Amino acid sequence: MDTSAFDDLLEANRKFAESFTLSGFDGVAHAGVAIVTCMDSRIDPLGMLGLKPGDAKIFRNPGGRITPQALEALVLGVHLLGVNRILVIPHTRCAMATHTEEQLHEEVGRKAGQDASWQPFGVVEDQVEALRQDLAKVRSHPLVPDSVAVGGFVYDVDTGLLEPIG
Template sequence: MADFDDLLAANRSFAETFDLAGFDGIARAGVAMVTCMDSRIDPLGMIGLSPGDAKILRNPGGRVTDQALVAIVLGVNLLQVDRVMIIEHTRCAMASASEDELKARLGRAAGTDASWMSLGAVDDQHATIRADVQRVRSHPLVRPDVAVGGFLYDVDSGLLSPVE
């Protein structure tokens, strides 16, 4: 476990001022966000929220995967979510190459065949965002009064742009 000593030390410092004890886990601001796992993204900070305010779902490319959709359904029905943001970002690795090119790069990096794995490359971010928004809006367990919006985050300016 020595590989994690720095992180565990940071956690002990974090715990000294931890103030979310006893919180019930609802989304206090009523927000759920699906975004990319990219480390340049600060999901809460970019929309002015704090821990406890939103449900944050992250994966490569910021896609509404089956598991992300399950989390959204739970959020809107059990955790007071009434707004869902689907956010992809500029300069995303998942939008930088085709599925086959990404599989080849992954295979070379891992030193083993990755052609069998579905990675979810994004050919057209605007089209993908619109499709994912529609996927959430049309789900039978997502109420019509839940606001669902798609956005593109600029990793160089920090600005979100709506995708209609």
């Protein structure tokens, strides 16, 4: 495998490893936190909550949605990794909330040079309503006990603040 496209990242990794302190870490969420958020690079899940590596389990996907994979991660986090608080955090100016499915099919198809209409993207028309539905999915899951606190928040990518959403 030619790794030259990754040379800068591998060099950064070598520097990171020089001061690596998590060797032997148990993998438990030491702050008891799990975060489901978007893959958007403007989001620093640990930093925005004052957490550090080892404090939280983080699951990221487009739009920060509660998918079957997100639920799987949350159930495992709750029962095996010390999670007792779950935050679901979509964000402002998210492509999943500012585009239609058709717009994304068109743009991706144009850039890919082929039809992309078969690929679902999971856009949301109403981000707050989608968040409320996602919270209901987590709260009603039979393997997420009522003792686990579940909160929804919208992260503002321009201010860094979280807005609580019921």
